[in-house]
Amino acid sequence: MSHTDRATPRPPQFVTSRDNALVQRLRKLGQDPTAYRKLGEVWLEGDHLCAAAVQRGVPADTAVVADTAWLGEHGCASGQDAQAAALSQLARHAARVVVVPEALWRHFTGLESPARIGFLLSRADASEALRPGLATVVLDRLQDAGNVGSILRSASALGVQQVAAIKGTAALWSPKVLRAAMGAHFGLHLVEQVEVAELDALAVPLVATSSHAEHLLPAAPLPDPCAWVLGHEGQGVAPALMTRCAMTVSIPQPGGEESLNVASAAAICLYESLRRRH
Secondary structure: OOHHHHHOOOOOEEOOOOOOHHHHHHHHHHHOOOHHHHHOEEEEEOHHHHHHHHHOOOOOOEEEEEHHHOOOOOOOOOOOOHHHHHHHHHHOOOOEEEEEOHHHHHHHOOOOOOOOEEEEEEOOOOOOOOOOOOOEEEEEOOOOHHHHHHHHHHHHHOOOOEEEEEOOOOOOOOHHHHHHHOOHHHHOEEEEEEOHHHHHHHOOOEEEEOOOOOEEHHHOOOOOOOEEEEEEOOOEOOHHHHOOOOEEEEOOOOOOOOOOOHHHHHHHHHHHHHHHHO
């Protein structure tokens, strides 16, 4: 959106009914982790996620704003404050603005405290394929949305370009994963519902983490680029996927713990790859 577009925004639409079609879609997106796959839309709730999308140049179809945060044409709103001014300015990056009463926001929010702004995005990349030759993370049936989101955040921060989620992994664009990743989605190429055989398209060696590995991470001859394979929180990497891995590594744990949380293990492994690269 150009500067001129932001200076002369389209008039907002005001919605007050729970039965409104948009409100019903937002409710589904906020409550069903996989609703985005059926609806073809992703709901970003909160100013941090919306600002991250704007920073990455991701177009937003609709900004939904609480009436307490919309300043309007004359610069006034109930509860007007500096935050409301910032949220109003952020909302104008979207193609259209919908204003709802804050009481109605509670009907579709996934948060304990209403965020007062959210973006609705078209999910145009739903059918994208794996890209060859990229530093990649492969998620093998991870169940915890917090773990998945944390791994995406570490991946984006530490130079990974692509994440492949094997079928059975928590939905990458679910509200909980989006909140845990804090905007990392927009710096990664994400592919969901991947079959194990499709990983051949990566064209890079697969490296798995395991407590019974052939190499300790500090001394392992890590290929670069590679695809780090991170397994199910309880079961680890599936045997069929493990046989495809060129190498397995373990993280030294002199403190004697049996294992690390998978998100912590991912951050350590990805940092080691980055350290070697530089």
